[in-house]
Structures are given as structure tokens and as C-alpha cells.
Amino acid sequence: MQIYRLLEQKKAAIIERWCDLVIDTYPAEARDFFKQKKNRFSNPVGAQLHSQTAACLDLFLAEAPDEEAAACLKEVIQIRSVQEFSPAQAVGFVLYLKQAVRELLAGEIRTHALFIELLTVESRIDRLQLCAFDSYSRSRDKMHEIRTDELRRRSFMAMKRMTLFEDSEDTQEDT
């Protein structure tokens, strides 16, 4: 499809715009910081956002299965799942890709009448969005699991002794 060729040409700008839109969901005072992407340790949120949206778009344009492209966003979603966002805000950033594409390809889409192709691309973005929801849900489940695991570790000794007690009761029953 012609639209993929155009998207490929404007890939860098689309990623930049997409990231900017995502960063706009953070408080104004933090945006400049998140826009820096050079050090993945001093700015893990910004670095992950830039590298993962780029990886996602690469696969998307290579027409890889949507699940694979969406998997690239897993960590961005994981981060947003523990930030102060509602579930919709946390995962809704995937749809900003539509906005980036529409803004940056508006002229070409009109000139070459690529509306049908645009719809195909947007349907794929919708599927990315659904996959993102799965990732969000898994991430939240993981967090709750971690909560209970932590409680278990805190009472490790009590549990260990209880298990030993149960084991010895089993042994007695066996004999």
C-alpha cells in the first residue's frame, strides 16, 4: 500500500510527534525531562518511551502481526499502569498514533486520495490498542500478585514452620 511507503518516509517525524503527544499527558513541568532520551538509567520513562514507540512503528510498518508490534509497547504500558493515570489514560496513548499519522500525512492523503488505506492503518492501530489493554490488565494483575507475595515473604518463618508441622502430621498419618 502506498500509505506504508509514505509512513516509512516520515517515520522519524511520526515517532517524534507520537512521543510528544504521550509526553503531553504528564504535568507540564516534567515534559522537558521526559523528552530527553539519552540515558536509559537517569531517565527510564523517556528512554523507554522513545525506543519502544520506535520499535513498535518499525514492526507496524513492516506489517508484522499486530500482537508483535503491540508487544513492543508492553513496558511503556507497564510504566503507565503504576503512574497516576486512569486505565483509559494509561493505555489510550496508543490512539495518539492515529493523530500523529493524520497530522503528518494530511496533505499526501488528500492529494493521493488515500482514505481507504488510512482506514486500514487506523483499524490496525485499533488492534494495537486492544492488545495494549491486555498488557495493562496483565501488569495490574502482576502488581496485585506482588502484593500478596510480599505478605507471604514477610511471614516466611511462620509459614515454614507451619509447613514443617503439616509435613510431620502427614508423616505420622503415613506411619
Place this chain on the structure above:
Amino acid sequence: MSSSAEVKFKPEEIARIDYSPPSEHWTDPQIDFEAKRGNWCYSGVHKSLKYLDLPVPKTKFAPNDQDWGLPENWKEIILEGLRKRLDRFRSLKVFMDICVRCGACADKCHFFIGSGDPKNMPVMRAELLRSIYRKEYTTAGKIMGKMVGARDLTIDVLKEWYYYFYQCTECRRCSVFCPYGIDTAEITMLVRELLAEVGMSIDWIVTPVANSFRTGNHLGIQPHGVKDSLEFAADDFEEITGIKIDVPINKKGAEVLFIAPSADYFAEPHYYTLLGYFALFHEIGLDYTWSTYASEGGNFGLFHSHDMIKRLNAKTYAEAKRLGVKWILGGECGHMWRVYHQYMSTMQDEPSFLEVPKSPITGTVFDHARATKMVHLAEFTADLIRHGKIKLDPSRNDHWTPTYHDSCNPARAMGLLEEPRYILQNVCNNFVEMPENTIRENTFCCGSGAGLGTDENMEMRLRGGMPRGSAVRYVQENNDANILLCMCAIDKATLPALCDFWAPGVEVGGVHEMVGNALIMTGEPERKTDLRGQPLKGKEEVENE
């Protein structure tokens, strides 16, 4: 890839000016506690507050309740408390006046890095107090108000303090970067003290403090429980290593009193470090004792108030005196070391009934511990290794590729950077470091210290722990690191959560767990497993037979 500066000045973006004023000014505090669940901690239970003779709120409240049961004269109490502290601590006065808002600290806090919430910038967090200071104690602030960043003290300000000063782990990473040396952790401590005076404390601090005050340890384990746990662990140790050991408890006249975090004998993975202590002390024949009274290394008072530090610290020395020991050895604990190294001499006399610590094995005199008479186990063990007093087989840790997390307090408050590394290089073959800007003085906090290691604020903890998690993930992916070692009980309790979330597959352990694995003990049968009962490298088949 274009730089951030280019991004900022793209022509189309310059043209896109947002004329709308910010919806709220930073001086207007509005915390919607209900909407921000997962980001705050529960308030202190009345039973614990009463036990400690602390101010108790008029009603039981959860932070998402409207009425926090404050006393009628809450404002007077807070302002008088602040005035007293400004008179008492010159440092606080300096910290209030000297900050030039250069922003060097702004992006150094793990909570800001993880959340992007501007009030998590250390400078902004401190401004939450400074704004009140300006209004009440500076002429400019009294006259010009908001224009010079001053604001009135209201109940919403107090609630905002509660929210943000319990989103600071007092790790002091920001202080490393402050050109004026402002210790933001001390600002947090002082605000927490002020809040406690009107009954606003969090439960994960006041209940551990009350337990420590009552039974000697934060879990509230009574003497027979401590004894029972240690003896059970000794049996377990014998099962794993084939070596029978004695665990001296409350032994009068022992040379050394050993104090470890209580989690070491109760929680996982701390427990394996406990087994490591057992191995080491047995092998070198140390004349030592545990205490069922001073049964907690961590001084939870540090998270509450200066007075509370003093109340809990006194117990350690009372016990050392009662047992008649010569000096004190401390285990793998974090914040206990900030108390000993930075605050203890401001609150009690030098314990002259104790001797300057001297290793009975190597003869090394630990002169630097002259004031406290207390030595960190890592110093003690590093000294043993340096003098060749213990036999080690590092290949017994070959199934581990450890990396080391510098726990904030031993690292930044005590400067204990080399000793743990020296030990690890001697007991492990595969030790790897995390990236430079995430270790040593620059270490990233676990995100759960200073009383925040509870479960109702898990979202906050996980995003605060993300910078640490990213570095762990990096060595996991690039160096196959599979265990994160540390010397702090809070770290051992909370890093497993962080690893499970950000670097799944990485375990958490202690330095002396590795020592215990590698230590060749006199008369030991062939060791087939590590202290966790996991088969050693090359012994897997034997285990499976």
C-alpha cells in the same frame, strides 16, 4: 535522532502557544486522596499512638476521609513546632533560606523520575514547607505572599504535606547533587515530626516503632519467639550444612553483642543471610550473643522523629551494658547505620562502658567506631578476608551471577562502598556491577524505605523503584545477572517486588548469604546445596538422583 533542544524549538511548535493559564497554582494544595489510592499510606492506629504517648487524632481517620480529627489548635501547634525547630537546628534555617532553585536535584529523585509529578522534585517538595516558612518568618513573605512563593498554612497544606513527605524515602540521592549540600531528607524528617505533633503519622511507622519500644523489634516478637526462631534456624542450618551450631542468646559476658534486623530471623530472603551469619560466627569461633531485648537493628524512630530515634537507640546500649559485652557488631541493616553514624552523638553520651571495637580474630582496632562502639558486619568480614582468616570457595556461588545494590543508608550515610564489593569479589566468581550512575553514592533507592514499604502504596513504590529496576534489568539482559544483593532489611523485603515487576527472574539476597555459601567450614561434609537448599553448580544431578 534529533536532540531535545531541537524538539523544543521546532517552528510549528513555537507557533502553537497555549494561552490558557495553568488550572492550578502550585501553592494551591488539592489532593484527592480517594482518586489517588495506591499513592499514600494508612494513618497510624490509635493503639500504637497511645502506646508511645503520642498525640492521637480526635477520630479514627483514613487519608481519604474528609475529617482527620485534628486538634482545635493544630495551626498553633505546627507553627510553634516549626519555630522551635528553626531555633534548635541551624541546618533547618540554612536549608530554608539558602536554596536558589537551581534545579540540580530536580531530576535526581527516583519518585520524580518514575512519576513526573513536579512535587516529587526534591526542590518542590521542600518548597511545600518553605512556602509556610516564608509566610510566617520572613518580611517579604508576610508582605508579598504568593508573589514570593509564600502561602498560608491550611488543613489542605497539611494534607499535602502528608501526601508528599510520605512520598520521600529519605534516601538523600538529591543531596549528592545539591551544590549547597541541602539535606532534603532532613526537611522530610522535620515535616514528619511536625505532622506527628497533630496526630498525623502513617501506620507502617508508628506500629513498628511501638512494637520496637515494647518488645525490642518492629514485628513485636516476644523474647521466647525470638529464641524459638533462632533455634529453629540453627536446626535448619544443620540440616543444610551438616554442621551443628550453638546460638548464644542473652549470654552475659560475651565479647560481642550482635544486632541484626528482626526480619533476618523472620522473613524471606533475609533468612538466608541469617544462616550466613551463623556459618561465619561458628567458623571463626566468635564469642558473641544475640539479645531478645535489643532484637532489632533498624531504628524505626528515624522515620518518625528525633525523640523517637533517641528512645529506641537507648535500648541497644542499655542491653549492651546489661550483658556486659565489650562492643557491638551490627548486621545487614540499612537505616540503623544512619542513626549511628550521623545522629547518635547528638543525642547521647559516648557509651564509655564499652571498649573501642577490636576484632578478636585479626586484632584490627576499628578506630572509626570509637564514638558508637559499633561495627558493621561488612567491615568485620572484609577484615577477616583481608587477613586470610577464613577459607572460601567462591565456586559454590557459581550458580549465581550477583549484582550489588548499594542500600542508601550504608552507602550514602556511612560510605560503606568498598567493603561489600571486596567481600563479594572474594566469595563469588561472577559478580557484575550495574551502570555507573546507578551505584555507589549515586545509587537509586528501592523506593520503599523510610517507612513506605507497605502494600497500600504499591503503585507509588513500583514507579519509585523503576530507576533501580531498569538498572537491574540491564545487567540481567547483558550479563545474565540473576540475584540482586544488598545490605538492608527493607531492601530485602521490598526489592523482590521491584524485581518481580521490572526485572522478573532476578532474586534478592544478602552479602552474607554469599559468604555463608562460600565459607569452608571445619569438618563439614561435602556441600551439595546453597543455604537456600538449591543445588550448587555441577551438583544438580546429584540432587535429582
